[in-house]
Amino acid sequence: MYEAVTQDIKVSVEPIYLEDQSSPENGHYVWAYSVKIENNGQNQVQLINRHWKITDAMGRSQEVRGAGVVGEQPVLDPGESYEYTSGTPLQTPSGFMHGAYEMETPAGDMLEVKIPAFSLDSPYEPRQVH
Template sequence: MYSQTTRSITVTVRPFFLEDQSSPDEAHFVWAYHVRIENDGSETVQLRNRYWRITDSLGRIQEVRGAGVVGEQPVLRPGDSFEYTSGVPLPTPSGIMLGSYQIENETGERFDIAIPPFSLDSPHQPIQLN
């Protein structure tokens, strides 16, 4: 698991490889990732937007921006958490993802919280030691 806290909001990510949805012979590798967002602060906030930077093992970068997550813009009161699962396909057997969520507090201030970088690993990635 990967975890990072920004302004008392903790984002934890757990990626897992989906062998049954992948086709290694066709350069199609699929992962799911489970995200938990916890509001450990003292103010109510709402997740407004997401940004992802996805890099495959050849260094190719894809950026994804959009409103909310999985069709929702959850409101998190102090002590609340929100969880969701999403997925990502890559043409390579490994990669890395990172990003941020844009959060809005009750006064209308918007700020970004970090999504920790996390590794997308599959058993199809050859191991290389230097």
């Protein structure tokens, strides 16, 4: 589990390699990632936009920007949480992702909430112990 906290908003991510959707012989590796966003602050917030940077083992990066997550722009009152699952494919057996959510308070204040960097590892990536 990977976690980051920005101004009392906690983001936790757990990536899972999807063997049944991957095709290593064709250079196609797929992960799901489950995200939990917790509002531990005093103000309501709404997730407006997302920004992801996805990097594969060859150093190739792509950026994904858009409104909300999985078609929603959830509103979180103090003490509430929101969970969703999404996914990403790569052409290499490993990589990593990180990003940020743009959130807005009822007063119109915007805040950038960090999504922790997390590793995408498949069983096809040799591990080295240092």
